[in-house]
Amino acid sequence: MNTEKPYRRRDLLGIRELAASDIIGILDTAENFREISNREVKKVPALRGKTVINLFFESSTRTRTSFELAAKRLSADAVNISVSSSSLSKGETLLDTAANLDAMAPDCIVVRHSSAGVPHRLAKVSRAAIVNAGDGANEHPTQALLDAMTIREHKGQIDGLSVAIIGDIVHSRVARSNIHLLTKLGATVRVAGPRTLVPKDFSYLIHDQEFAPGAKPLEVCEHVEDAIRGADVVMILRIQRERQDSAYFPSLREYSIHYGLTNERLDLARRDAIVLHPGPMNRGIEIASDVADSSRSLILDQVKYGVAVRMAVLYLATGGSAVNS
Amino acid sequence: MKLLITNGHVIDPAAGQNSGKDILVEDGRVAAWLASSDERPSDAAIIDASGLIVAPGFIDMHVHLREPGHEHKESIASGCAAAVAGGWTSVCPMPNTNPVNDDAAITRYMIEQAERAGLANVFPIGAITKASDGTELAEMGEMKAAGAVAVSDDGRPVPNAGIMRRAMQYAADFGLPVIDHCEDKSLSSGGVMHEGKVSLLLGLKGMPALAEEIDVVRDILLARDTGAHVHIAHISTAGAVEAVRRAKSEGVSITCEAAPHHFTLTDSAVAGDGGESASAYDTNTKMAPPLRSEQDREAILEGLRDGTIDAIATDHAPHHADEKSLEYDRAPFGITGLETAVGLAFTELVHKGVIDLVRLVELCSTNPARILSLTGRGTLVPGSVADITLLDPEHVWAFSVADSRSRSKNSPFDGREFRGKAITTIVAGRVVFNERG
Incomplete structure (x- = not known):
């Protein structure tokens, strides 16, 4: 499988992997996106034509909704997939699931899982940018x-x-x-x-x-x-x-x-x-x-800033440039 | 049928031998050691062992061959093929098959399957309790009569000290060593790696060193009480090594083994700090006991050096790629080890000055034969079985899981380079593996 990520696509696996300047770049970008949620028409075309998959192996209303709204306010096509972790052990492995999703050419996969390290493993095999929406006790x-x-x-x-x-x-x-x-x-x-x-x-x-x-x-x-x-x-x-x-x-x-x-x-x-x-x-x-x-x-x-931060994260993960303040 | 191994350097610690000698093998046994002045038989096949160490066949006293019941991971034939390719002439499979080897019929079946494969010797280890469920004793006497050389419930260690005490008393009657995988599961349950700094960092649930040490100390007290011989499997913590060292000095009948991954790797491998091809959360860093801290690894090295640790055993634990592809905390524990152990022992122990070649042979052959009472093995004195491992300490090679003889590929050492290798493996006078073609 070709797992080389297209130009400018970046994973967000954890804060541990980021430099202070990366963090500030995301926060400043989020500041810029903040006011979109206050508009009458809460949508900009920044991610038009991009596909974001929210792959949630663990239930979460708030985080999933927040990511979904973030994607939609940037005009991305967002698909939500809720997988009960138990169905995985019945046959398809985690990596099978990833390979199948990857074959549909998403630009970004947002993943939440009860096991630490799942986003890191997916990032190894997927051409989409992987965004960690919470992995076990590791990072969020x-x-x-x-x-x-x-x-x-x-x-x-x-x-x-x-x-x-x-x-x-x-x-x-x-x-x-x-x-x-x-x-x-x-x-x-x-x-x-x-x-x-x-x-x-x-x-x-x-x-x-x-x-x-x-x-x-x-x-x-x-x-x-x-x-x-x-x-x-x-x-x-x-x-x-x-x-x-x-x-x-x-x-x-x-x-x-x-x-x-x-x-x-x-x-x-x-x-x-x-x-x-x-x-x-x-x-x-x-x-x-x-x-x-x-x-x-x-x-x-x-909760309010959650949407702006996730807009910034999705934007940067799929090739956008950080705002420099 | 005669075989002459010439020009080699014989190391046989049991016989106090460490010098150049030719060895004549006849009808599967060592017939004679020939000095340079002795006459050579003209009808013998010759193996030129120039530059090689000639050692009594290596004995791996801790493997999982998965047959019967889990043949998608390994069979006795494939496991034995991996064994001889790694220099092991004998292997001792643990009883966690399906059904569990808690019965003479299963013990016999394993030995027959090994005979059919015709590669390594298989000396099964019987269960301590029926189905290894920790309650009723298995028929140890019958299993011994069928060929079992020790008893163990390995990965499902007997939690109840009262039952373990009776098991030791009973096993001692038959002269069977009791091998224990020391893990108090009330302390380790849910854990997937060593509890320590790296588990904090990765957000993975830890298995404390304490879980191993509490059981080691319990077993030492039980061994002293019952007089049974206790052998601690895959010792992995500094505290456990120290407890065994002290027990030995007090005369307790106890021995222990260490696995190559525990003297080579630490828990930092789980975080991916193991070279450029390593990555975090690789399930090939997951085994029980887990990779421990650097301080624990150093204690294992010291135990190997000073004699506290008696044997190197692989804990070869093949698992199918589909199982190891699961999430880190769901993937099964264990890695393969038969084909990498000798390379690791040379590279990490001999060439780094931890042990010398004599000690290497003791750890891989002399001592396992003694612990398991394998008479006529672990030595090359005339009359003993001609199980022989020829070693090249300088041979540089790289392990590739793609070329592994095992049915499973779950090794963290794929692509790793070693210095030192088993070149030829001879079982009962028959060459079953030969690197030199």
């Missing part, structure tokens, strides 16, 4: 990009900020992508949560980046309060109920008491701190309802 790059866009909008820049990420760090692709992105753009990240879900040596995640001597761009905190204290941004991760069944913590009730974001805990952050959550929220568990509904919570902004 467009989520980190839309979070960054939200932060930039409210804080002006990312460099120099202190960001707390609270919750199930080890199983979180959102945490991994955000940590890569934020540290590459100069923020300091502190993570905290139950020890069962926050490995002590997690700072290895960014071992291959270079930082100033003595800098601690990623710190694992013993207590949630230590992570939140003085933070400019507090990012709360969704807690999965099945973690309770696997004995990572005793109960959702206890989790909410010891690790949930309450107004009291948020008071430890800077007065102008903002709160992010990738959704969907478990109100009253990882985030108290009054925090979620407060003016500091930017959860709907995140």
Whole structure:
């Protein structure tokens, strides 16, 4: 199979693979696309004649809708395919599926899968640009990009900020992508949560980046309060109920008491701190309802910027040039 | 029928031999060692072993030949063809076939299939428990009578210490070593690679070193209690090597083996840090126990050097390409190893100064024969079976899965270059593989 990608087609497998300048290029391009969603006619011809396949092996209403709208607002033809992962094990392998889709000559395949590494394997065998829409516990790059866009909008820049990420760090692709992105753009990240879900040596995640001597761009905190204290941004991760069944913590009730974001805990952050959550929220568990509904919570902004970020990602993946600001 | 292996350098640690000698083989057995002054029989076929090491036949005490039941991955004939091409004159298949080798009839079937293939010797390993389900003991005495040389539940290790204790007591009665794949699945379940920094990086669920070490320590205590001989399969962590080292110094009857991938690769291979052709999430880096950290790899090297580790065994685990094409966390564990092990042992151990040639022969022949009580093998003293491996330590070659004799191609070493190779493989006096045509 010829897997050489046509001129200018680029995969987005993760934030880990990107340079800071790539990230800024995507964010600046997304800024340019933002206003399209505010128009009466929400469509530009940038990707007319291009085909985008949303290949979702894991259900997701929000991310899939966001990618679909992004493609359509750029005039691309978007096709959604939902595959239950179990049907794969019945015969057709992942690579068969990829080869079949590739034969229909799409320009871009957006893939979400519960197994880490699937986009990387597809990128090896597909001529389409592969965009990772979340792979297992590995990465969710467009989520980190839309979070960054939200932060930039409210804080002006990312460099120099202190960001707390609270919750199930080890199983979180959102945490991994955000940590890569934020540290590459100069923020300091502190993570905290139950020890069962926050490995002590997690700072290895960014071992291959270079930082100033003595800098601690990623710190694992013993207590949630230590992570939140003085933070400019507090990012709360969704807690999965099945973690309770696997004995990572005793109960959702206890989790909410010891690790949930309450107004009291948020008071430890800077007065102008903002709160992010990738959704969907478990109100009253990882985030108290009054925090979620407060003016500091930017959860709907995140969703809004998601479309613009995905427009930028699809545009760049299929050959567009980044905006230089 | 006579065969004379001349001009070679004989290394036979069991006989304390490490010098130039000619070996005369007659009727499948070693007839005599000839000094230069001795007369040569005129009616013998000659193998010129100039520049080669003449070693007692290599014995791989841990392979999966997949027959009966999984012939799409491997058959006894194809596995034996791969074995002799890799320099192994004998292989010991694990019992995780379908049906499980928990019965003398299946043990006999495996041996008969090997005889039909007429390549390597097959010494089956019987199950510890019926169907390897960890509850009732399999008929070890009957399997031994049929030709089994050890018992193991390999990839489905006996979780219940009480049953394992009785299994060891019972196996000791028959002089059968108990081989254990040490993995406490309550600690490793769901894991697909070594738990450590690289698993954090890749977002893959880890299998902690602890899962192996807890079972190794349990087995040491059980071995001491029962007096059975325990052999730890594919040891892979620094802590496990240290536990075995200490147990040996205390006189516990315990041995262990290491697999070539564990002394060659680390978990960074899962991230694709293994040369230009390597890529992240390649399922040919997935095996159990998993590729561990560099510190663990160094501990394996030290164990091979200082004698803590007794044997090199491949854990040859063929899987069909369709199975290995699945997602990383769904693909089966295991890689092939029969044709790459000797190349890796030379390249990674001998030529890097970790071990010398005598130790190599001990690890691949002398010790496996001793652990499994294979009388008349693992040595070339007159009277022993003429299973002989001829080795060229300097032969430079590259492995290609396309040319592999195995039915499966799941190797992370495709295209890798080696220095050192088995050139000729002789089983019971018959040349079954010859690189020199």
